[in-house]
Amino acid sequence: AQRVTQPEKLLSVFKGAPVELKCNYSYSGSPELFWYVQYSRQRLQLLLRHISRESIKGFTADLNKGETSFHLKKPFAQEEDSAMYYCALGRQGGSEKLVFGKGTKLTVNP
Amino acid sequence: DAGVIQSPRHEVTEMGQEVTLRCKPISGHNSLFWYRQTMMRGLELLIYFNNNVPIDDSGMPEDRFSAKMPNASFSTLKIQPSEPRDSAVYFCASRITGTSQFFGPGTRLTVL
Numbered sequence: 001a002q003r004v005t006q007p008e009k010l011l012s013v014f015k016g017a018p019v020e021l022k023c024n025y026s027y028s029g030s031p032e033l034f035w036y037v038q039y040s041r042q043r044l045q046l047l048l049r050h051i052s053r054e055s056i057k058g059f060t061a062d063l064n065k066g067e068t069s070f071h072l073k074k075p076f077a078q079e080e081d082s083a084m085y086y087c088a089l090g091r092q093g094g095s096e097k098l099v100f101g102k103g104t105k106l107t108v109n110p
Numbered sequence: 111d112a113g114v115i116q117s118p119r120h121e122v123t124e125m126g127q128e129v130t131l132r133c134k135p136i137s138g139h140n141s142l143f144w145y146r147q148t149m150m151r152g153l154e155l156l157i158y159f160n161n162n163v164p165i166d167d168s169g170m171p172e173d174r175f176s177a178k179m180p181n182a183s184f185s186t187l188k189i190q191p192s193e194p195r196d197s198a199v200y201f202c203a204s205r206i207t208g209t210s211q212f213f214g215p216g217t218r219l220t221v222l
Contacts, residue, residue, distance in 0.1 A: 034210060043114075044153075044201065044213040086153060096141050096160055098211060102152035 002027045004089045006101035013077050014109050021072040021104045023061075023087030033063055033070040034088040034098065044086065048072070057081070077108045114214035116202050122220045128190040131217045134183055135204030143211060144177055144187050145201040153201070159185065192221045 003026040013019050025031060033050040047056055050063045050070060061072045070087060087101040115134040123129055135142045143158040157167040159179045167177070174193070179185040189196055197220050203211040 036213075043215045044203075046210045046212075049210055096143075096158055096205075097155065097166060098143075099155070100145075100153040 002089050002099040004087050004099050004101035006085075006087055006104050008104045009102070010105050010107070012107045012109060015079055016076050019074050019077040019081070019106065019108075021085050021087075021106065023070045023072065023101060025068050025070065025087075025089045027068075027089060027091075029091055031063070031065075032090045033061070034090070035059070035061055035070075035072050036086045036088060036100075038084040038086065038103075040083070047085070077106075079108045079110055082106055082108045114202055114204050114212055116200075116214040116217050118217060119215060120218045120220075122222065123192055124222050125193055126191045127221075128188065129192045129196075129219060129221075131187040131200050131202075131219070133185045133187070133202030133214060135185070135202070136212055137183065139204035139206045139212075140182070141205050141207070141211075142179060142185050143203040143205075144185070145203065147199040147201060147216070148197075156187070189219075192219075194221045197221050 005024045007022050035047040036044045037047045038044045048061050059074045061070050063070050084103050084105050086103045088098040090098045117132045141160050144156040145153050146156055147153045156169045157177045158165055162179045175189055177187045199216045199218050201216045202214040205211045
């Protein structure tokens with residue numbers, strides 16, 4: 001069964017500090033991992049997709065198959081990064097279904 | 111493109127009433143998803159359609175919930191009768207094969 005664990009419900013950092021949002025997954029097949037971001041009372045937006053290996057808004061995430069992790073990182077957090085972050089897991093090759101973690105609420109303090 | 115469109119944006123109803131949520135996916139997308147978001151359970155997939163056909167409805171909580179997709183540009187999620195525990199934000203998302211999911215703005219449902 002597919003499972004996504006985001007161990008931190010809340011994460012608070014100061015502006016300019018590094019931030020890491022943790023995501024671990026459980027899946028026997030070839031995974032495809034995503035990070036979605038939801039700003040206050042807005043729709044979820046795709047932030048990163050592991051196969052594209054992009055850096056968006058300064059965020060990066062590396063898929064570590066050995067540790068079954070896909071942690072989201074940013075070296076210098078900004079106040080506008082405050083949002084809810086969801087890690088999601090799908091099957092590589094185009095499976096329709098995504099399983100989402102419960103989310104981590106990031107607060108970046110001035 | 112306006113993106114995924116959902117209506118209404120807010121719905122307040124009384125227990126026992128029927129509630130219908132609507133979704134218009136992005137034109138050309140062939141998959142549509144309905145999610146429910148609550149503080150306690152996070153984001154849960156309720157059902158998804160591929161080419162208008164329901165593929166997986168294992169997340170639908172009970173028979174009070176039903177979803178339809180009569181054509182490629184419209185889907186409904188119906189709750190009948192509604193209960194206070196159904197209060198949540200309901201998101202619709204769509205995608206075309208090979209891309210990520212695009213989410214709508216959500217419908218905030220309150221059942222009194």
